[in-house]
Amino acid sequence: MTETFYEVMRRQGITRRSFLKYCSLTASALGLGPAFAPTIAEAMETKPRIPVLWLHGLECTCCSESFIRSAHPLAKDVVLSMISLDYDDTIMAAAGHEAEAIIEEIIEKYDGNYILAVEGNPPLDEDGMYCIIGGKPFVEQLKKAAEHCKAIISWGSCASWGCVQAARPNPTRATPIHKVPGLAKKPIIKVPGCPPIAEVMTAVITYILTFDRFPQLDRQGRPLMFYSQRIHDKCYRRPHFDAGQFVEHWDDEAARKGYCLYKMGCKGPTTYNACSTVRWNGGLSFPIQAGHGCIGCSEDGFWDKGSFYDRVTDTHQFGIEANADEVGLVAAGTVGAAAAAHLAVTAIKQAQNKGEQDQ
Amino acid sequence: MSMIQTPNGFSLDDSGKRVVVDPVTRIEGHMRCEVNVDENNIIRNAVSTGTMWRGLEVILRGRDPRDAWAFTQRICGVCTGTHALTSVRAVEDALNIQIPENANSIRNIMQLALQAHDHLVHFYHLHALD
Numbered sequence: 142m143t144e145t146f147y148e149v150m151r152r153q154g155i156t157r158r159s160f161l162k163y164c165s166l167t168a169s170a171l172g173l174g175p176a177f178a179p180t181i182a183e184a185m186e187t188k189p190r191i192p193v194l195w196l197h198g199l200e201c202t203c204c205s206e207s208f209i210r211s212a213h214p215l216a217k218d219v220v221l222s223m224i225s226l227d228y229d230d231t232i233m234a235a236a237g238h239e240a241e242a243i244i245e246e247i248i249e250k251y252d253g254n255y256i257l258a259v260e261g262n263p264p265l266d267e268d269g270m271y272c273i274i275g276g277k278p279f280v281e282q283l284k285k286a287a288e289h290c291k292a293i294i295s296w297g298s299c300a301s302w303g304c305v306q307a308a309r310p311n312p313t314r315a316t317p318i319h320k321v322p323g324l325a326k327k328p329i330i331k332v333p334g335c336p337p338i339a340e341v342m343t344a345v346i347t348y349i350l351t352f353d354r355f356p357q358l359d360r361q362g363r364p365l366m367f368y369s370q371r372i373h374d375k376c377y378r379r380p381h382f383d384a385g386q387f388v389e390h391w392d393d394e395a396a397r398k399g400y401c402l403y404k405m406g407c408k409g410p411t412t413y414n415a416c417s418t419v420r421w422n423g424g425l426s427f428p429i430q431a432g433h434g435c436i437g438c439s440e441d442g443f444w445d446k447g448s449f450y451d452r453v454t455d456t457h458q459f460g461i462e463a464n465a466d467e468v469g470l471v472a473a474g475t476v477g478a479a480a481a482a483h484l485a486v487t488a489i490k491q492a493q494n495k496g497e498q499d500q
Numbered sequence: 501m502s503m504i505q506t507p508n509g510f511s512l513d514d515s516g517k518r519v520v521v522d523p524v525t526r527i528e529g530h531m532r533c534e535v536n537v538d539e540n541n542i543i544r545n546a547v548s549t550g551t552m553w554r555g556l557e558v559i560l561r562g563r564d565p566r567d568a569w570a571f572t573q574r575i576c577g578v579c580t581g582t583h584a585l586t587s588v589r590a591v592e593d594a595l596n597i598q599i600p601e602n603a604n605s606i607r608n609i610m611q612l613a614l615q616a617h618d619h620l621v622h623f624y625h626l627h628a629l630d
Contacts, residue, residue, distance in 0.1 A: 199554050202528040203577025209625055230525040234629045237521040264554075273551040274523050274530055305559065305574040312555030336577065436570060444571070448564040 146185035146350070150218075160185070167214055171344050171366065184351040191350055192255040194247055194286055195229035198279045199272050199306045199315050200261025204297040205231040207336035211343040212423035219343050224256075224350070230274075241275045244282070248289045256349070257290035259283065261299045263321060264306070264313035271313040280321065288325040292355070293318060294332060295362075296342065298438060301333035308444035319362070330355050331362040335438035338419050341367045361441075363413070372409035372435050375417040378402065396432065406450035407434030414439040512536075513545040522551070526626040528578045565591045578621070581614040 144152075150160050164185065165178035173181075195205075209216045209232070220226050226233075228243050235243060247255055261279075264271035269278030287293060295318045298304040306315040319329050332345055345364055348356045356364040373379065381387070381401040388395045388405050403410065409417070412435055416427040428435055434450075437443040504514045513536055522532035530552045536545040560571050572587035573580045585607060592599065 197530070199552055200529075201574045201577035201580075203574070203580065206577045206621070209621070230523055230530075231528075232625055233525050236523065236525040240523060240525055271553045271555075272530065273532075276522060276532075279530075279552075305556065305571055306554035308559050308571070310558065312558045313553065315554070335574070444559075449567050449570060450564070 145187060145189055147182075147187075149190070150185075163214065163218070167344075167347050171348055181347070181351045184353075188350065188353075190225040191346075192247055192251045193224045193226050193229075193258055193346075194244060194255055194290070195226060195231075195258040195260065196279075196283060196286060197230055197274075198259065198261030198263045198283065198299070199313065200297070200299050201305075202231055202260070203336040204260045204299075204342070205229065207334075207339045208296075208342050209339075210422065211339035213340055214343050214347065216339070216343065219346055224346060227255075229258075238275070244286065248286065252289050254291050255289075256292055256294060257286050257327075258294040258296055259300045259318050260296045262303060262307070262315050262317050264315045265321075266312075266314040271315075283318075283321065284324055287327060290325075290327055292328045292330070292349075294330050294345065295319070296332055297337055298333045298335040298443070301331040301363075302441040304335060305444055308442075328355060329362055330358060330364065333363060333368075333439040333441075334414060335443075337439070338367075338415055338421060340419050341415055367415040367419070368413045368439070370413065370415075370418075372412045372414055372417045372429070376409055376429060377417065378429060399432075402429060402432075402434040404452055405434050406448065406452055408437030408440070408443070408446075408449070408453055409435040411453050412437040412440050412443075512547065516544055524548075526629065528576045565595070579614070579618060581610060585611060 147160065150163075151157075155163075161178070161182060164182040165175055168175060168177040168181055171177070197205075211219065220232070227247050228240070230240060233240060233243075261272075263269055263278070263280035263283055265280065269280035272279040274282055295301045299306070299315075300318045303311070303315055303317045306313060307317070318324070319331075330345065332342060334341070341364075344367070345356065348364075356366055359365050359368060373382070376382075378399060378401045381399075382403055386395060386398075386400040388400050388402050390396065391405070401407070407429065409429060416435070417429070420427045420430070436449045437446070440446075502514045503511050505511055516536045516538040518534065518536050520532070520534045522534075524531040524533055529550060532549045532551050534547045534549075535543045538544050556571055556575060560568060563571065568591055569584040569587040573584040575583045591597075
């Protein structure tokens, strides 16, 4: 029997007090509130660690790089304690046939019980020859591992949408995991982003361990707790957008004052991600805070939506609390809703015009 | 000694014991290494192969040059900034753009920060296991 999270932590000399503190920190990181800390503690005390196979296809390893920077919880706690990361060719000690033997062993030992985490995606052209691991196409390894897994985590935009290698003209026919033909039908959770935020990655794993199921997903398969709002909705520069104060050139006075980057091509208004709330590097900053617009890296096909410096033309305003599903409902919705949306847009346009006149 | 010719015109010593390491782990991307070792345990021949291809050069063709850095950056998630900076320099060189001294200083700071940070990651997460 694999050790539980709690046993491993105690073995590492961590006190019960620190363990409980860790549980409440994790509960708040997951947005669950203090009431869920005991649930997390119980899961960690009683459940064996989840075996995880972490496979790499066509990718740049940025998801792994992001993952190892998680601060809450620390990546080391996740890797050493919460999951049993049995195969990840970026950080595992074994190499060559020893590494490949581990995959076989996991599939046999934990048949139907391990999580398959996929970073990158398989190229389908030329029978998958554009990505070879251990002398065989990656797509074969992926299909085999998927057949025996419990569920699949699609890390990053590669696995979720296709990302850069699938950008026009997609020379290798790189295909996101959920679209791979012949792949076993398993539940898939998408954690898009190029890379995804470290804390989002570890939080998803913590949630799965604690509750033995995926967190609530949106229609595209992303966890709602992190992908239900646009960068724009919680952006600290949002007041400047509402006031019509925009950066027009990279070196103008507005740029120095930290005004809204919308006119410089910021994709915040059309990008669903948690960058403006969770932020990066332990909550230190995120691209907009550093003075560059969002490039929309967690959205499907963001490489082919025009230049990163072209202003987005399909911004819709439905109020700051709208999420992807609500936006979709309104778009498909009633005359009343459409009229309300129209009013909202008009109001904001007026506000913008006013702002521009003031300048 | 048995010499063989590879399809791309190299001659290789195929004698002795052949050792293949595939995949090479704790690196970015996918790699295969093959060596031939003689009876004194000396490597006589070594071949390394990158076993993935994404075609970023093909994808970059016809794009807005201002965006090139982001595509190029995705070559590697471990040394992202270096690829981005190199791409930006290539574009500036092609368009004959001179950058101010302060911009150059900021770039140097970013590059050095990346280097310091990358050394830590490389040592503690990747290399230390060897």
